[in-house]
Amino acid sequence: MQYSNEIRSYSKEIINFQHGRVKVRTTAEQEALKKKERAEKLSRYRIGMSIVFKKRKDKIYDDELMMVTERMVNPDIYTLWNIRREAFTNNDWDEKLLEEFYQNELRLTENCLNENPKSYWVWYQRIWITNHLAECNWKKELMLCTKCLNLDDRNFHCWNYREFVVQKAGISPEEEFEFATSKILNNFSNYSSWHYRSLLLSKMFHNSDQNGIDEKKKQELDLVMNATFTDPNDSSAWFYQRWLLNTHECLPIxxxxxxxxxxxxxxxxxxxxxxxxxxxxxxxxxxxxxxxxxxxxxxxxxxxxxxxxxxxxxxxxxxxxxxxxxxxxxxxxxxxxKRKYKFCSNKNQLLEQLSSYKQLIEMEPNNKWAYLTSILLMRKIDFIKFYENILTNLNVLVNIDSLRSNYYKDLRSKYIIEYKIYELWNTEEDQEIKTEIDLSGLNLITLSNNEHFSFFEQINLSANYLSDSLHQLFILQSCTKLSLSSNQVENLKKFPTLQNLEVLYKLKLLDLRENPICNTKELQTSIAQISPDLQLYIE
CATH class of the missing domain: 2.60.40.1130 (Rab geranylgeranyltransferase alpha-subunit, insert domain)
Known part of the structure; x- marks a missing residue:
């Protein structure tokens, strides 16, 4: 078969035919070609960057600099975006020309977003440009956001930009809330949408009375419950529900x-x-x-x-x-x-949800989210009444979610301490603050930084497991008598230097009996560093 010179040349460059079949380049040939292309691209990049940095050093922000950076621009090379902003602010272009450059920058960033819609630097550049425009078409910016979110509704960079655009466009939280609702109904498994929704609700709550807040939260709890039952193993809606249960409590400051x-x-x-x-x-x-x-x-x-x-x-x-x-x-x-335990206002709805999640647990006995949310619901409905059930659920979570067992054990310690404090409050007179608390033998592993500890003068923490939580004792600002016996304490390296606190009723008594540290020679030296006047019990 005869070929023209042109075809022969082309066939040598791209393909060869042997026995009537196409001969594709070998892997080695393809890799060599890619290596050559990368080397040429890198060489062009270095030449371009040398030009850019030379002009930047000499403060020459001219058209050539803009052209070179535009040709080289990569969505994630933030240095080039920084230099382009410097050029905008250091030039004396007239308003008409500057506006043309701004519009060109909008087109450039939009092209880059088509290439990488999750580039933080491109979204930031667009915020900067729109903030400098004399007049910005915010409707067009909203359309861009909608386009990007239709492609990927989990693009949190775009959600952040949309929040900025909505504020600039003067769109009310109520109107934008409808858009967020449509996105969530389209895909429950969308953490970014749920988070954006929480931001909008916070603004709406700020301008509402308590009845309006309670009614809106009731609607949201119904929505999020549908989401959790649709996909019980997806964390997005579960996290949003936790936020709902703990937000906008009407408590005195x-x-x-x-x-x-x-x-x-x-x-x-x-x-x-x-x-x-x-x-x-x-x-x-x-x-x-x-x-x-x-x-x-x-x-x-x-x-x-x-x-x-x-x-x-x-x-x-x-x-x-x-x-x-x-x-x-x-x-x-x-x-x-002002601290008596406060029960929730939407108790009946939360009881219904608690009942539903118990059914979900029966269907999916290893669903950690259902157990954890049940705990939060019981704590919200009536912490005192459901206290034992809460501890039971935490023990189950330790077993079915062993990777997070320490988190559940910490939560257990926190709830035990809160319960003991609530018990103490219920025995107080109206014009009394009790200054003594007994937390011994409760298997505590953390003090959970509970600020109420700062009001107690006598604290019994014996027979617990607080050897790794000694640093949390810094909260005991009024303590005059402290017992830490039988806590497996092996050293006092993390024990706070209480004598350096400016507001302190000096620690005079430290009970460390039945701890391994009592057998060490360094104990007296360590105690002297904590407080020279400390009375020590070790036998």
Whole structure:
């Protein structure tokens, strides 16, 4: 068979025929060609980058720089995007030309999103450009978001950009909520959609009264329950339900306050700054030196030092965010507490859900999500009544989900401590704060950083398993007597240096009997470093 020179040349470059069949390049030939292409691409990239960095160094942000970076641009090479933004801000282009460059940048980023719709740097570049446009077509931006989410409704970069666009376009949370609903109904297994929905609900709750919040949460709980039964092993809806059960509790900001001598302890239900706390004595503001436990600017737990001691005739109030909380005087202590256990308002609905999840457990006895959500529901409905059932479910979870057994054991310790504190509260008089608690022999493995510990002066933690949680004792700011006997303590390396705390009733007694550390020679030295005046029981 005869071939023309052109065909012969082409056949040598691409394919050969032998015996009437196509001869494909060998693997080695293909790899060699790919290697050559990569080398050429790398060479072009290095040449281009050298030009870009030279111009950047010389602060030459001209058309050539824009052209070279556009030709080289890769969605995930953030340096090139940074340089392009520098060019926009360091040039003296007139408004019309600058607007043309901005529009071109929108086209460029959209092309890059077609290539990689989950590129963080491209989405950020688009936010930057739209923020600098004189007029932006936000409707078009919403359409772009919808297009990307139709391709992949789990694209959380796009969800974040959509949140930005919605705010700029002035779309109400209620209107956008409908869009989020359509996406969730299309695919329950979509964590990004559920998360976006929680952001919208938080905004809607902010502008609603408690009845409106309760009604909306009721609707959401019905929706999320359908989702969990549709795919019981998918975590997305389960996590959203946990958020629903714990969000927007109508609690007073101040939970507990105690003034004794010239020291103040303050526990609130959300993180606040010291600047938002005012101690008022006889209607006048008292100068208080506030400190958080870990020297943070915001905290739920605050310690204060007064310049003078109070007397029983003083009218004492605490003001936080415009709300006044009166303190009562009892035996030279000024007390505020708003902490009795509060039951939920939608109890019947949660009981129905609890019953349904019990049925799900019967059908799928190894479904950890059903067990865990049942625990959260029981805790929400009536923690005291369902306490034993909660512990039983936690023990089941330890067995069926062994990879997270330590998490469930920590949760068990947390709930046991909370239950004991609730028991203590139920025995208190209205104008009393009990300062002694017995948590011995409860198999605790963690103290769960419960801020209420800061109000106790005598704490019995003996016969537990707290050897790995000694660092959590830093919360015991008022403790005068502490028992840690039979806790398998082998060293005190993580024991907090209590003498360095500025607001402290000094630790005078430490009970370490029946712990391995009692047999070590370094014990006395370690104790001296913690507190020189510490009375030690080791025998």
């Amino acid at each position: 101040l939970s507990q306050a105690l003034i004794k001598s010239d020291n103040v302890i303050l526990f609130v239900n959300k993180n606040i700054s010291a600047e938002s706390i005012y101690l008022k004595i006889n209607n006048g503001n008292e100068n208080v030196q506030w400190k958080s436990l870990q020297q943070t600017k915001i905290s739920k737990l605050w310690f204060g030092k007064l310049k003078k001691q109070l007397n029983e005739t003083n009218n004492v109030q605490i003001e936080i965010e415009g709300t006044f909380y009166p303190l009562v005087c009892n035996n030279q202590k000024w007390i505020y507490k």
